[in-house]
Amino acid sequence: MDKEIDLRPEHGESTPRAVAVLATDPAGDAFIPPHTHRRGQLIHAISGVMLVSAAAGSWVVPTGRGVWVPGGMEHQIRMAGEVRMRTVFVEPGTRADLGSECRVIHVGALLRELIVTAVSLPLDYAPGGRDERVMELILDEIEAAPALSLYVPMPRHARLAALCEELVRDPSLPATLDEWASRLHMNTRTLARLFQRETGMNFGAWCRQARLLLSLPRLAAGASILEVALAHGYESPSAFTAMFRRTLGVPPSQYLHRPG
Structure with missing residues (x-):
């Protein structure tokens, strides 16, 4: 039986900064029940496979990929095996090109390492410095990443x-x-x-x-x-x-x- 977990999105949405990155490593076959976030988010599978479902369809997110879920879209996540999930939360209006629809993207080596680095940064990192530049580069890479056809409409x-x-x-x-x-x-x-x-x-x-x-x-x-x-x-x-x-x-x- 899948283990239901509480994602607690407020940790990535209450920060005063426009971008926050959090780590979630649930044990076993976990299930995150239907929920919404005020912020848009990139859900990235460092390992394992996730099935992200919403009214518009289901997106399969294997290792090395990520799915962009716009803010306000109800969705659920089912995980297969040991999944290590990294989530990039983005304040609405920060980047118009991130899009208003779900899509699966290829997470290249640079984007992956930026996300891994950003997990260790404080949620209230100082503006104008290296930490903010890391977050801005993450957004650049998400915008530039090619979309993949891992989608069931x-x-x-x-x-x-x-x-x-x-x-x-x-x-x-x-x-x-x-x-x-x-x-x-x-x-x-x-x-x-x-x-x-x-x-x-x-x-x-x-x-x-x-x-x-x-x-x-x-x-x-x-x-x-x-x-x-x-x-x-x-x-x-x-x-x-x-x-x-x-x-x-x-x-x-x-x-x-x-x-x-």
């Missing part, structure tokens, strides 16, 4: 969203356009158009993306490729590996361990 259509949530909760479930159309009492062409309009993806692509990204926490927790493939709706490890390589560029054995 969720439809707003209530009945369709309910079916999508079923698959997210259990990726091993069989799913076909015909079956879902029958459950929604519509024809397949209508469902196909609805799905494309609501998510920006066709039905098959969405299912493959969801299953693939949701497999990352299991891989990070040490499950075998055979276990993960079968638990996420693939007929064989080779089929899973081929889809993984085609989508993410490397086989699953390499992806989680490549440098961030």
